[in-house]
Amino acid sequence: MADGSGYKRARRTKAPRVSMSSGNLTADRRFAYGQMLRENGDAAGAAEVIAQALELAPAWAEGRFALAETLAESGRTDAASAEYRAYLVLDPADSMGASIRLALLGSDTPPATVPEAYVRRLFDEYAPRFDKSLVDRLAYRAPEALRAAVGAIPTGRKYTATLDLGCGTGLAGAAFRSMTEWLEGVDLSPRMVGEARRKKIYDHLAVGDMSEHLRAATRHFDLVVAADVLVYVGALDDIFRAVRGKTTDDGVFAFTVQRHDGEDFMLGTEHRYRHGRNYIAACATANGFAVARLDDGVFRHEGGADVPGLLAVLRPLA
Ligand SMILES: C[S@@+](CC[C@H](N)C(=O)[O-])C[C@H]1O[C@@H](n2cnc3c(N)ncnc32)[C@H](O)[C@@H]1O
Known part of the structure; x- marks a missing residue:
């Protein structure tokens, strides 16, 4: 990863947009010129020009992040890491995902979870085109696969209360609606929740972190689903416990x-x-669950290729 190739791939797919204004017109012009050089493949030239822009607007967090990106793209790992760290001082919530970049560059250990502010920003930007992009382009099928797996459990009953963790725009909610009396969803991204709300399939929707939502919940659920959400969490103990x-x-x-x-x-x-x-099996057992199923499967594509996945069904330990 430290050769920067993984880093470049990540930038192409996952960089949130940089707000174009630093508040200083000359800095903005220099920055725009730097971005043009960058788009034309001259990362070293871009880094030089963006650094000049930042001399005029040193506290412009997103500009500093862009400088770090161009330095990383031109192979200057140490300088890039220093700029990512400077960005983190300006934006400790890390809405651009600098802590992930530092980990991918090999300059830092990965964060425990993908930063909340970054997830929120990424999915807020993604929300209006999410359904089309996932279903048409990425062949997303986690909701259907989960529904089939849960439908195969011989409970012989409709679920009383279902919680859809990281519900997004409601693709999983739509798959589970007919199986449950009460359907509740929670997601970090207000715009994803806004899209879900428009579909009118949930009885209750909330914006927030799923572990916090669970801890604050006043009811118990007999079905909890998380379709393509735990990929934003590293260590699973906290969410499994919740x-x-x-x-x-x-x-x-x-x-x-x-x-x-x-x-x-x-x-x-x-x-x-x-x-x-x-x-997953060890975390399940440590947190009071037995593994009923842990199946290999492909639930989405990325860059035109299958993404190897696992589908888990856990039941509380007797
Ligand atoms: C790839 S989308 C999947 C959405 C939905 N489950 C589906 O199947 O279409 C991942 C969603 O998880 C949400 N998310 C990630 N981390 C979260 C967290 N800690 N708490 C709540 N939502 C989270 C994101 O905002 C995003 O909407």
């Missing part, structure tokens, strides 16, 4: 993740975590 705390003893927790073929979990170049089969 889910178990609000799952009924006859409940079901079903989710998909990206598969890691080693131990534990790793941060991939696509800015998503991949989890190992043994890790």
Whole structure:
């Protein structure tokens, strides 16, 4: 990863847009020229010009992030890392994902989860085209696969209360609507929740972090689903514990993740975590769940290729 190739791939797919205004007209003009050089493949020239722009607007967080990006693209890892760190001082919430970049450059350990502010920003930008992009372009099928797996459990009943973690625009909610009396969704991105709200399939929707939502919940759920969401979380203990705390003893927790073929979990170049089969099983047991299913599958594409995934169905330990 330290050769920068994974880093470049990640930038192409996952960089939030830089707001073009620094508040200084001359800095903006220099920055625009730097961006043009960058688009034309002259990362070293771009870095020089963007650095000049930042001399006029040193506290412009997004400009500094762009400088770090161009330095990384031109192979100047140490200088890039210093600029990412300077960006983090200006924006500690890390809405551009600098901590992920530092990890991909090999300059830092990966953050425990993808930063909330970055997820929110990414999905707020993505929301209006999310459904079309995922279903048409990325062949996304986690909701259908989860529905089939949950439908195969011989409970012989409709679920009383379902919580859709990281509900996004409601693709999983739509798949589960007919299986449950009450359908609740939570997501970090207000715009994703706005899209879900327009579909009128949920009984309740909330904007926020899923673990916090679970801890604050006043009801228990007999079905909790997380379709393509735990990929934004590295260590799963906290969320598994939170889910178990609000799952009924006859409940079901079903989710998909990206598969890691080693131990534990790793941060991939696509800015998503991949989890190992043994890790998931160990985390489940440690947090009061038994593994009913842990199946290999492909639930989406990325860059035209299949993404190896795992589909898990957990049941509370007796
Ligand atoms: C790839 S989308 C999947 C959306 C939906 N589950 C589906 O199947 O279409 C991932 C969603 O997870 C949300 N998300 C990521 N981390 C989250 C967290 N900690 N709490 C709540 N939502 C989160 C994102 O905002 C995004 O909408």
